[in-house]
Amino acid sequence: AQSVTQPDIHITVSEGASLELRCNYSYGATPYLFWYVQSPGQGLQLLLKYFSGDTLVQGIKGFEAEFKRSQSSFNLRKPSVHWSDAAEYFCAVGPGGYNKLIFGAGTRLAVHP
Amino acid sequence: DAGVIQSPRHEVTEMGQEVTLRCKPISGHNSLFWYRQTMMRGLELLIYFNNNVPIDDSGMPEDRFSAKMPNASFSTLKIQPSEPRDSAVYFCASSWTSGDNEQFFGPGTRLTVL
Numbered sequence: 001a002q003s004v005t006q007p008d009i010h011i012t013v014s015e016g017a018s019l020e021l022r023c024n025y026s027y028g029a030t031p032y033l034f035w036y037v038q039s040p041g042q043g044l045q046l047l048l049k050y051f052s053g054d055t056l057v058q059g060i061k062g063f064e065a066e067f068k069r070s071q072s073s074f075n076l077r078k079p080s081v082h083w084s085d086a087a088e089y090f091c092a093v094g095p096g097g098y099n100k101l102i103f104g105a106g107t108r109l110a111v112h113p
Numbered sequence: 114d115a116g117v118i119q120s121p122r123h124e125v126t127e128m129g130q131e132v133t134l135r136c137k138p139i140s141g142h143n144s145l146f147w148y149r150q151t152m153m154r155g156l157e158l159l160i161y162f163n164n165n166v167p168i169d170d171s172g173m174p175e176d177r178f179s180a181k182m183p184n185a186s187f188s189t190l191k192i193q194p195s196e197p198r199d200s201a202v203y204f205c206a207s208s209w210t211s212g213d214n215e216q217f218f219g220p221g222t223r224l225t226v227l
Contacts, residue, residue, distance in 0.1 A: 032214050043117075043204060043218040051213060090156065098144045098163040099208040101216055105155050 002027050004093050006104035013081050014112045021076040021107050023091035033074040034092040034101065035065055044090060050074065061085070086111045115139075117219035119205050125225045131193040134222045137186055138207030146216060147180055147190050148204040156204075162188065163210065195226045 003026045013019055025031060032051050036044040048059025055067040065076045074091060088108045092101040118137040126132055138145050146161040160170040165182045173180070177196070182188040192199055202223050206216040 034215065036218075043220045044206075045218070046215055049213065049215060095214040098161060098168055099210050099214045099216065100146070100158070100161060100169075101214070103156050103158075 002093060002096070002102050004091050004102050004104035006089075006091055006107050008107045009105070010108045010110070012110040012112060015083050016080050019076075019078045019081045019085070019109070021089050021091075021109070023074045023076065023104060024072050025074065025091070025093045025102075026072065027093050032094045033065075033067060034094070035059065035063070035074075035076050036090045036092065036103075037061075038088045038090065038106075040087070047076070047089075081109075081111055083111045083113060085109060117205055117207050117217055119203075119219035119222050121222060122220065123223045123225075125227065126195055127227050128196055129194045130226075131191065132195045132199075132224060132226075134190040134203050134205075134224070136188045136190070136205030136219060138188070138205070139217055140186070142207035142209045142217070143185070144208040144210055145182060145188050146206040146208070147188070148206065149174075149201045150204060150221070151201045159190070192224075195224075197226045200224055200226050 005024045034049045035047040038044045047063050048057050050057045050067045058064050063078050088106045090106045091104040094101040120135045144163050147159040149157045159172045160180045162182045180190045202221045204221045206218045208216045
């Protein structure tokens with residue numbers, strides 16, 4: 001069955017520190033992988049996506065993610081976190097039929113000044 | 114492009130009342146998804162449409178919930194009668210099936226049932 005696991009429910013980092021959010025997936029074929037961010041009171045916004053090719057993908061706001069097929073992982077990274085990065089982050093895998101995506105439970109990021 | 118439009122942004126109603134949430138997908142998109150988000154259950158897919166046809170409504174929690182998509186530019190999610198446990202943020206998202214599978218989300222409707 002297709003699934004996405006985000007092992008960390010909450011993460012707290014200091015501003016300027018590096019960040020890595022974990023995502024593991026289960027999918028029968030070559031996956032399409034996504035990271036979305038949700039700021040408080042907002043909808044979900046796409047950060048980056050992977051379909052094929054270079055396994056290190058760059059996204060908006062200085063984020064990047066690396067696809068590792070052998071580990072079924074798609075971890076999100078940022079070298080230096082800003083206070084404005086405090087939000088909830090969702091990993092998703094697809095495609096299901098008609099572009100259905102399977103979302104993880106999300107990781108809530110808090111940033112200390 | 115205006116993005117996915119949802120209305121109202123906030124809705125406060127009393128238990129037993131009918132609630133209708135509205136969504137206008139991005140022009141040209143042919144898949145539409147309704148989600149519900151709560152602290153307890155996270156992000157749940159309720160129902161999705163393709164070319165205005167409901168494909169999978171297995172996520173709809175109860176018969177009190179119904180959704181329609183009368184045309185390519187409009188969808189509704191109705192709750193009748195509403196209950197306090199329906200309080201949540203409801204998101205609509207749209208996508209183009211010949212594209213790269215990305216879903217574009219609306220800003221959500223925050224529903225409070227008293």
